[in-house]
Amino acid sequence: MAEFSTSLEKPDSRPAGGLAAAMGRPAAQAPTGRAALSIRNLTKTYASGTQALKGVSLDIAEGDFFALLGPNGAGKTTVIGIVMGLVTKTAGTVSVFGHDIDRDHARARKFIGVVPQELNFNIFEKVMDIVVNQGGYYGIPRKVAIERAEEILHPLGLWEKRWEVSRTLSGGMKRRLMIARALVHRPQFLILDEPTAGVDVELRRGMWDYLRSLRESGTTILLTTHYLEEAEQLCKHAAIINHGEIIASGTIKDILARLKSERVTLDLAAPAAQQAAALLAGYRPVVVDPSTVEVEVDEGRGIGPAVVTLQDNDIPVQMVRPKSGRLEEVFLRLTSGNGGAP
Amino acid sequence: MKILRDTWLIFTRSLSIALRNPIWVLIGLMQPILYLALFGPLLAPLTQLQGFPPGDWTNVFVPGLLLQITIFSAFFAGFGLLAELRSGVLERMRVTPMNRMAMFLGRALRDVVLLFTQSLVLVLLALPFGLRVGLFPLVASMILLGLVGLTMASLSYAAALWLKSEDAMAPFLNMVAVPMLLLSGLLLPMSLGPDWLKWISLVSPLTHAVDAMRSLFAGQFDALTVFRGFAVTGVFLAFSLWVATGAFSRSQA
Numbered sequence: 006m007a008e009f010s011t012s013l014e015k016p017d018s019r020p021a022g023g024l025a026a027a028m029g030r031p032a033a034q035a036p037t038g039r040a041a042l043s044i045r046n047l048t049k050t051y052a053s054g055t056q057a058l059k060g061v062s063l064d065i066a067e068g069d070f071f072a073l074l075g076p077n078g079a080g081k082t083t084v085i086g087i088v089m090g091l092v093t094k095t096a097g098t099v100s101v102f103g104h105d106i107d108r109d110h111a112r113a114r115k116f117i118g119v120v121p122q123e124l125n126f127n128i129f130e131k132v133m134d135i136v137v138n139q140g141g142y143y144g145i146p147r148k149v150a151i152e153r154a155e156e157i158l159h160p161l162g163l164w165e166k167r168w169e170v171s172r173t174l175s176g177g178m179k180r181r182l183m184i185a186r187a188l189v190h191r192p193q194f195l196i197l198d199e200p201t202a203g204v205d206v207e208l209r210r211g212m213w214d215y216l217r218s219l220r221e222s223g224t225t226i227l228l229t230t231h232y233l234e235e236a237e238q239l240c241k242h243a244a245i246i247n248h249g250e251i252i253a254s255g256t257i258k259d260i261l262a263r264l265k266s267e268r269v270t271l272d273l274a275a276p277a278a279q280q281a282a283a284l285l286a287g288y289r290p291v292v293v294d295p296s297t298v299e300v301e302v303d304e305g306r307g308i309g310p311a312v313v314t315l316q317d318n319d320i321p322v323q324m325v326r327p328k329s330g331r332l333e334e335v336f337l338r339l340t341s342g343n344g345g346a347p
Numbered sequence: 348m349k350i351l352r353d354t355w356l357i358f359t360r361s362l363s364i365a366l367r368n369p370i371w372v373l374i375g376l377m378q379p380i381l382y383l384a385l386f387g388p389l390l391a392p393l394t395q396l397q398g399f400p401p402g403d404w405t406n407v408f409v410p411g412l413l414l415q416i417t418i419f420s421a422f423f424a425g426f427g428l429l430a431e432l433r434s435g436v437l438e439r440m441r442v443t444p445m446n447r448m449a450m451f452l453g454r455a456l457r458d459v460v461l462l463f464t465q466s467l468v469l470v471l472l473a474l475p476f477g478l479r480v481g482l483f484p485l486v487a488s489m490i491l492l493g494l495v496g497l498t499m500a501s502l503s504y505a506a507a508l509w510l511k512s513e514d515a516m517a518p519f520l521n522m523v524a525v526p527m528l529l530l531s532g533l534l535l536p537m538s539l540g541p542d543w544l545k546w547i548s549l550v551s552p553l554t555h556a557v558d559a560m561r562s563l564f565a566g567q568f569d570a571l572t573v574f575r576g577f578a579v580t581g582v583f584l585a586f587s588l589w590v591a592t593g594a595f596s597r598s599q600a
Binding site: 091114115117123124128129134139 | 349352353356360363364367431434435436438439440441442443444445
């Protein structure tokens with residue numbers, strides 16, 4: 006499917022002014038160090054008694070692309086729900102660009118744009134109406150909202166579809182419509198909840214490009230995703246939440262540095278996995294099938310000597326590949342209950 | 348003012364969605380039309396009974412039918428909100444700085460506009476049956492009907508947010524609407540009933556609205572009855588707005 010690559014224009018092919026102009030900001034804004042989102046000791050206990058958050062503290066700097074990662078039920082949605090004002094917190098404080106979401110909720114909400122995971126527009130409304138009405142909800146005059154809709158719908162490849170009822174759009178277009186709608190009031194802080202869930206690889210890559218250009222235009226982005234490769238590709242900082250607590254946070258690089266060893270898959274040219282496993286005993290091998298063996302490579306050791314050992318014993322290696330993404334590896338180890346020691 | 352702007356925005360959005368299927372507005376008229384054509388003529392002999400309000404049966408029956416439309420349209424408007432709740436449309440609005448009262452007021456005003464349309468069609472259809480009503484009483488009746496519609500729709504939206512399910516909503520609304528329908532004398536004037544029933548009927552705010560509208564339609568303007576109808580409806584409306592605003596503000600996990 007070539008839908009995204011043909012219809013989503015890259016930043017350099019946008020109408021005059023580009024995305025930065027569409028977002029009402031000068032291009033290539035540098036992070037200021039100001040906190041876009043500041044969360045302190047956030048707790049949430051639902052009426053059922055479930056303690057969803059146990060003192061979460063988090064800072065996201067202005068201009069950052071931040072990933073909030075965690076398994077299902079870890080507390081990601083609760084955090085986002087509280088920031089958006091959909092969930093009442095039990096204790097703690099949340100401020101968006103310095104505006105407390107309790108004391109100054111109207112102003113705090115003006116800073117936030119939300120792209121939820123589920124499609125949540127009226128499928129019988131036209132694309133233009135959905136975007137323009139959303140602007141109205143933020144107090145933007147209709148005329149201005151229409152102008153902004155044009156600026157946003159063009160780069161998202163939806164301008165030609167503006168008078169079509171949204172239910173006639175393809176799945177990818179609906180996803181882009183969600184982004185367009187979230188941008189019409191020019192939020193400085195964009196929350197993306199699983200924005201690429203269920204979309205194909207090509208479309209996802211196209212959306213990554215668009216999200217990168219959004220960040221370059223100065224928008225702070227908070228991303229939750231199950232695709233850890235997505236977080237690794239897009240984000241500079243990340244936090245991993247599990248059982249309502251932040252168990253790791255920092256730059257993606259710092260988090261990856263916690264990986265003291267990595268699982269690597271060796272595809273052999275011949276069905277000699279048993280012999281290979283015997284030769285690589287120091288690498289904690291696991292035979293996957295007669296031609297495949299998995300080994301664990303400790304930090305600083307490298308896979309090179311293992312490959313040389315096999316070749317010296319007439320077991321040629323066809324391919325060496327990581328078993329999973331590195332961030333995924335850290336994530337799995339941190340959230341699998343082994344004490345958070347990767 | 349922000350609330351007026353937000354209300355207008357929700358009103359126009361809701362109305363444009365409703366008008367995509369205008370046929371349903373007319374289909375909603377079928378029940379009162381059937382009542383008018385098939386049940387109304389049965390009342391003609393009753394006009395001679397002691398206690399039956401003065402005037403033609405149409406002047407007694409049509410105001411009741413108008414309020415019946417109100418119950419069966421505005422009071423059941425919450426079902427539409429359930430669909431928006433389920434699809435996340437309401438949640439999308441709630442993350443914006445939009446005024447919470449405007450979120451249901453705009454929808455309720457849309458319901459009132461549709462109610463006006465249905466009411467005017469019904470009045471026109473009642474003319475061949477002998478209905479005669481002056482312009483001022485008709486306008487005053489429509490205003491009262493609008494206030495009742497706003498009240499009913501607001502309560503219905505609050506109930507939708509409270510119950511969050513069609514399965515619970517249908518029996519709940521019927522549980523409230525049917526006693527209101529019977530006690531308010533919509534179909535037959537309460538003046539025909541025994542004293543104990545008349546006293547009980549005073550509990551229903553709709554009773555006073557029905558009495559006021561019948562007084563207006565009869566052309567024998569009883570100022571006290573009309574004032575009471577507006578006053579009770581006004582208090583009921585204020586209460587429903589308070590309940591609905593609370594429901595929209597508190598609807599959080």
